[in-house]
Amino acid sequence: MGQNITRKILASHLVEGKMIVGEEISIKIDQTLTQDATGTMAYLAFEALGIPRVRTEVSVSYIDHNTLQAGFENADDHAFLQSIAKKYGIYCSRPGNGICHQVHAERFAVPGKTLLGSDSHTPSSGSLGMIAIGAGGMSVAMAMAGQPFPLVMPKVVNVKLTGKLRAGVAAKDLILELLRKMTVKGGVGKVIEYTGQGVEMLSVTQRQTITNMGAELGVTTSIFPSDRITYEFMKCQGRETDWIELIADEDAQYDEIIEMNLDEIVPMVAKPHMPDKVVKISELGNIKIDQVFIGSCTNASYSDLAKAAAILEGKFVHPDVSLSVAAGSRQVFEMIARDGILQKFISAGARVLESACGPCVGIGQAPGSAGISLRTTNRNFKGRSGTADAKVYLVSPEVAAASAITGVITDPRDVANVKVLESIKESTNRIIDDRMLIAPIEDTEDVVIKRGPNIKPMPLRGDLDEEINKSVLLKVEDNITTDDIMPAGAKILPLRSNVPAISKFVFNGIDPKFASRATDNDGGIVVAGENYGQGSSREHAALAPMYLGVKAILAKSFARIHHDNLINYGILPLRFKDISDYDRIDQGDTLVIKTIKKQVNDGEFTVINETNGFEIKAFVTLSDRQKEVLISGGQLNYLKKLL
Numbered sequence: 001m002g003q004n005i006t007r008k009i010l011a012s013h014l015v016e017g018k019m020i021v022g023e024e025i026s027i028k029i030d031q032t033l034t035q036d037a038t039g040t041m042a043y044l045a046f047e048a049l050g051i052p053r054v055r056t057e058v059s060v061s062y063i064d065h066n067t068l069q070a071g072f073e074n075a076d077d078h079a080f081l082q083s084i085a086k087k088y089g090i091y092c093s094r095p096g097n098g099i100c101h102q103v104h105a106e107r108f109a110v111p112g113k114t115l116l117g118s119d120s121h122t123p124s125s126g127s128l129g130m131i132a133i134g135a136g137g138m139s140v141a142m143a144m145a146g147q148p149f150p151l152v153m154p155k156v157v158n159v160k161l162t163g164k165l166r167a168g169v170a171a172k173d174l175i176l177e178l179l180r181k182m183t184v185k186g187g188v189g190k191v192i193e194y195t196g197q198g199v200e201m202l203s204v205t206q207r208q209t210i211t212n213m214g215a216e217l218g219v220t221t222s223i224f225p226s227d228r229i230t231y232e233f234m235k236c237q238g239r240e241t242d243w244i245e246l247i248a249d250e251d252a253q254y255d256e257i258i259e260m261n262l263d264e265i266v267p268m269v270a271k272p273h274m275p276d277k278v279v280k281i282s283e284l285g286n287i288k289i290d291q292v293f294i295g296s297c298t299n300a301s302y303s304d305l306a307k308a309a310a311i312l313e314g315k316f317v318h319p320d321v322s323l324s325v326a327a328g329s330r331q332v333f334e335m336i337a338r339d340g341i342l343q344k345f346i347s348a349g350a351r352v353l354e355s356a357c358g359p360c361v362g363i364g365q366a367p368g369s370a371g372i373s374l375r376t377t378n379r380n381f382k383g384r385s386g387t388a389d390a391k392v393y394l395v396s397p398e399v400a401a402a403s404a405i406t407g408v409i410t411d412p413r414d415v416a417n418v419k420v421l422e423s424i425k426e427s428t429n430r431i432i433d434d435r436m437l438i439a440p441i442e443d444t445e446d447v448v449i450k451r452g453p454n455i456k457p458m459p460l461r462g463d464l465d466e467e468i469n470k471s472v473l474l475k476v477e478d479n480i481t482t483d484d485i486m487p488a489g490a491k492i493l494p495l496r497s498n499v500p501a502i503s504k505f506v507f508n509g510i511d512p513k514f515a516s517r518a519t520d521n522d523g524g525i526v527v528a529g530e531n532y533g534q535g536s537s538r539e540h541a542a543l544a545p546m547y548l549g550v551k552a553i554l555a556k557s558f559a560r561i562h563h564d565n566l567i568n569y570g571i572l573p574l575r576f577k578d579i580s581d582y583d584r585i586d587q588g589d590t591l592v593i594k595t596i597k598k599q600v601n602d603g604e605f606t607v608i609n610e611t612n613g614f615e616i617k618a619f620v621t622l623s624d625r626q627k628e629v630l631i632s633g634g635q636l637n638y639l640k641k642l643l
Contacts, residue, residue, distance in 0.1 A: 002249025015148040024623035026148035030113040031058040037065040038118035040497040042137030044458045053089040055146030060091040062100035067356045073494035076452025087447040089440040097436035098329030098355040101297040111226030120537040127207035129226030129246045136539035136565040154220045155255035161198025163263035168418030170396035171206035175213040176268040180278035187217030204233040205301035216275040270394035273382040291373040292404040299376035300328030308401035309344035317349035318407035326353040362386030362489035455497040468593045470524040475587045478529035482541040503544040523549020533562025570634040577617040
C-alpha cells in the first residue's frame with residue numbers, strides 16, 4: 001500500500017505512538033518560528049527551562065506584528081527578542097524584514113522537514129512540502145528544548161485539483177470555495193493534501209495562499225508536493241541544494257477525497273464576520289466600500305502585487321476609498337520597487353505600508369466607524385480590524401484592486417482586461433539580502449538579555465485543584481475566537497509581555513466587566529458553545545484567563561490549538577456529554593466539580609449545578625501525557641519535573 005506525503009513525513013519523524021487516526025503520536029520538530037505577539041512568552045518559557053541553547057536545526061524569531069511604536073513597549077520587546085535570540089542560538093528577523101510566513105518560505109522552509117510555529121498560519125510553509133503546524137508558544141518552547149511535539153494523528157484528506165484557474169481568478173478564490181464547502185470546523189482533526197494535475201498549474205506563492213488559509217478550516221496543516229515548481233522557487237532563492245522531490249505514491253491511500261476543478265472556480269468573497277461565509281461576487285449585489293487593504297501573509301507576494309498593480313495602472317482610486325498596500329517581505333518590497341510595480345500603486349493613489357502584519361490584527365489602518373473594509377487577509381472576525389462595528393470582506397488582490405477603482409465590491413473581469421494577468425508570474429530575478437536576518441553566534445556566554453519594565457515574568461499556577469466550587473463568569477455562543485477571548489489591536493498587543501496588564505482585557509469586546517468580575521470572585525468557569533477558541537494560536541487567550549483564576553471551560557467543542565493551550569496552562573477543557581445541557585446553565589450559576597484528579601484520569605466528569613440542583617455529565621479528550629500535564633498545573637510545571 002502506497003503512502004501519501006503527510007504519512008511519509010510523519011513516519012520519518014515519528015518518536016512515539018502508532019500512526020492510527022485519533023491516537024496521539026509525538027514527532028521530532030526540525031524547525032520553529034515565533035512572531036513578536038507570541039514570541040516573548042515562548043522565550044520566557046524556554047528561558048525558565050535552563051537550557052543553554054535551542055536543540056532544533058533552525059529556530060527563527062520574527063518581529064512582524066507590533067511594529068507600530070506609539071510607546072516604549074514594542075521597542076523594548078524588540079530589544080528583548082533580539083537579545084534572547086542571540087543568547088540561545090536563534091535567528092532574529094528584524095522589524096521591516098517581513099512577515100514570518102513569507103520570509104520563512106523564502107529563506108528557511110525545506111521539503112520533508114517539520115516546522116512548529118507560534119502562529120496559527122504556520123501551515124503556509126506546507127506550500128513547499130513541509131509538515132508545518134501552528135501551536136501555542138509553550139509548545140514551541142518545548143520543541144526548542146528538543147522535546148517531541150505531541151499531536152493526535154489526523155485524517156488525511158486529498159483535495160484533488162484538475163484544470164487551470166481562469167484569468168482574473170485567484171488561488172484565494174479556490175481556498176474561499178473550499179471554506180464554503182467545508183466551513184471553519186470542517187478541517188478539525190485533518191490534514192489537507194493537494195494532488196492532481198491542477199497542482200502543476202499553481203506557483204509556490206499561490207500554494208502558499210491556499211495552505212495559509214487552511215488554518216481557517218481548522219486543519220492540523222495543509223501540504224503540497226515538492227515538485228519541479230518547488231525546485232524552481234528554491235533555486236531562485238539560492239537554496240536548491242535543500243530541495244528534494246516529495247510526492248505521493250501512485251497508490252497512496254487517503255481518508256477522504258474532495259475533487260475540485262479549477263476551471264469552475266470564480267471570484268469569491270467571504271462576508272462578515274467569518275471566513276466561511278463565502279459567496280460568489282456575482283451573487284453579492286452592489287456593496288459600497290470605504291477601505292481596501294492589499295497585503296498580509298496570505299496575499300502579498302510579488303505576483304499578487306504585480307497583478308493588483310496591473311489592474312490599477314492608468315486608473316485612480318475611488319474618491320470615497322482609502323487604498324493601502326504592503327509587501328509581504330523586504331525581498332518583495334525591493335523587487336516591486338525595482339520593477340516599477342510600486343510606482344503603479346503610488347500613481348493610483350495607494351498608501352504604502354511597511355512589510356508587516358499590522359492591519360490584519362488591528363494595528364493600524366482600522367476602518368472608520370461602521371466602515372466597510374475589503375481585505376486580502378485571512379480573517380474577518382468581528383472587531384479584529386480594530387473597529388468594533390466595521391464589516392470586513394475577504395477577497396483576492398485582483399478583486400481588491402478592481403473594487404478600489406469602482407468603490408464597490410467588483411469582479412475584476414468586469415473592469416479590466418484580465419488576460420494580461422496571465423503573463424504575470426513570480427519573478428525569477430530575486431533580490432537575496434539577508435542583512436536583516438541576524439544569524440546565531442557560537443559564543444553567547446557574555447550576551448545580556450535586555451528587559452524593559454513592561455516585560456514581566458511568566459505567571460504559573462500550582463498543581464490542579466482537587467475541587468472546583470465556582471460561579472459561571474460568562475456564557476458565550478458558538479465559534480468564539482481567540483480575538484474574542486483576548487483582543488488584539490494597537491492598544492492591547494503591546495502589553496503581551498505583561499500578563500497582569502493584558503489580563504484586564506480578557507473578553508473585553510463581549511463583556512467589559514469580565515476581568516473585574518473574575519478578580520472579585522477569585523476566578524470561575526466559562527461556558528461555551530461549539531468550536532471555542534478558533535482562530536489565532538495566541539496563547540494569551542489561555543494564559544490571561546488562567547491568571548484571572550479561570551479554572552475550567554465547559555464547551556460543546558474546542559478548536560485544536562486553543563484546546564492544547566488550555567491544557568498547557570492548567571485549565572480544564574471540559575466538553576458537554578449532552579450538548580443540550582448547555583441550555584440548562586446560566587451565567588452566575590455555581591458549578592461544583594469534585595475529585596478532579598481522579599476524573600481527569602477517568603476522562604468522565606460529573607458537574608453539579610448547585611444553584612439549580614441538578615447534575616450534568618462532561619468529559620475530556622486527553623492522552624496520558626496530557627492528563628499528567630493538567631494534574632501538574634501546566635506544561636512548564638510538568639517539564640520541570642522531568643528535566
